[in-house]
Amino acid sequence: MRTVLLLLTAVVLASLPLFAGTFYINLASQILIAAIFALSLNLLVGYAGLTSLGHASFLGFAAYASAWASTNLGLGFAPAALLSITTTTLMAACFGLIALRATGLGFLMITLALSQVLWGLAYRWASLTNGDNGLTLAGRPAPFGIALDGAGAYYWFTLAVFAAAFTLMAVFVSSAFGSALKGTRDQPRRMAALGYNVWLIRWITFVYAGFWGGVAGLLYVYYHRYIHPTSLSITTSAEGLLGVIAGGSGTLGGPVIGAGLLVLLKNYASAYIERWNMLLGFVFLFIVLVIPEGIVPGVRRLLSRKGSGKP
Amino acid sequence: MQFWIIQTLNSLAFGGLLFLLASGFSLIFGLMRLANLAHGAFFMLGAYLGAAAIRSIPGLDLWSAALLAGFSVAAAGGLLERLVLRRLGSNPLGQVLVTLGISFIIADACLMLWGGDPIPMPAPDYLRRPILFAGIAFPAYRFAVVACAIVAALGLYLLLERTRIGAMIRAGVDDMDMARAIGIPVSKLFTAVFCLGAGIAGAGGVLGGPILSAYPGLDADMLPLALIVVILGGVGSLLGAFVGSFIIGFIYTFGTALLPDLAYVILFLPMIVVIAFRPQGLFGRLRA
Structure with missing residues (x-):
């Protein structure tokens, strides 16, 4: 049943550009892209029990680094991407050293402060980041000679x-390491006692999550061909976190669904109202007060109740 | 020479403003274990309310506007605490997310009501003339801000150390369950401290008006500075908030003046040093 469902999803996803219009592609x-970002954040939030409010650092830094390397160093897409991912991962290693001095709310505050420092840097260090004007990317990469300029190809x-x-x-997360990780989330002292x-x-x-956050950043900058300091702002981190929590943290499907719903909401709502930040605030309140466990665990609970009710 | 003296005064004034913001944040965090991410938004809301009050009520001076905004923001904070945060008592993550959501709502509401242009706030007439001393012109209003911060610090110190309510708050910070067990009304204290912290931030926004003015993004500019102050000084410590505010005030002001591109990176350094060697902050106590 599960495999059939997965296969069906894969077929629909892979064939989407054959029947959908450009807007939908x-x-x-x-x-x-939002789903990769949310999945990487979920490694920290859901599996390590460390709530980060600074995950936009990795997305924004990777995007800036690759755009900067292509325009200022004249590197091709592949070396620029390699450089960007390497530096992002190194930065995650450093940020991890700082932020993991604390857990809980301390961790949250440090990650938030670190990412706000990067955000301020992107605005103020105009000679490097072009400030409020942002950096533009000349085009999209063409791996193995396949141009990605079309909507379908990029999809x-x-x-x-x-x-x-x-x-x-x-x-x-399903490896032995992942089990140990869940152990440190639930019982850190027992895990320490076990050696x-x-x-x-x-x-x-943390470093692994930073790496995938950087990958999401690369896809982000290739998609928009543009990067602006808002991508490093607390709003971006908060959108990612909301996607994780709305979908259900600590599940694999949850962040994908949560991030997807958020992108849909943002796109459709912005057609009617300008106040996306306010709407985002209310969605936060709604999720936390009404479905704190998230959509996927909530639905799963409903389904299992139905299933067990049958004789 | 003049540059150094003037920048020192600016640093002191900015540090004073930071203290008005960070002291409330630190108190709320210390007592309620709640990282109130709406605190920067309270500061900005206060600034806008003060600016609007000065504009629409003729003859209202800056000090009355600060009081008015302080009480309004305190009331808003009290409602938020009672109606929303209270429901999430045992869920610290949920509380943080709710305050984050509230900060987005406040920031966007301010943008909607007052538009995207910065609203300047004039200092009172008698403080607008610079004080001339030894051939150097000192902006008088900066002195007033430093004085306000010191008065607020003294007031908070006396409240916490010399009154019965202060003793109850300290008991709650140290061991909440024990405080509750001996009959301290922790629930009422929570609301009171939340109102107090929000009110000081709101009034601080107005007092900062003549220096910073009210503009969209003020909250996002101030909140990280307050976070760094609290990480530096130690959560729940008034002395830590005081010392941390002035350290950050100096680093930020001189950083912006000398290395404008890198001002934000320089903020990193004290934070990293403190986190590496004293993760609980300069004046914080280790918590089990």
């Missing part, structure tokens, strides 16, 4: 990266 690309590219990201993150290095497990997860 682009929307689907945006959803996939397939994003889908391939998404499939890889989803699989690798699923393997990560696990709790700090190291958290740090590796």
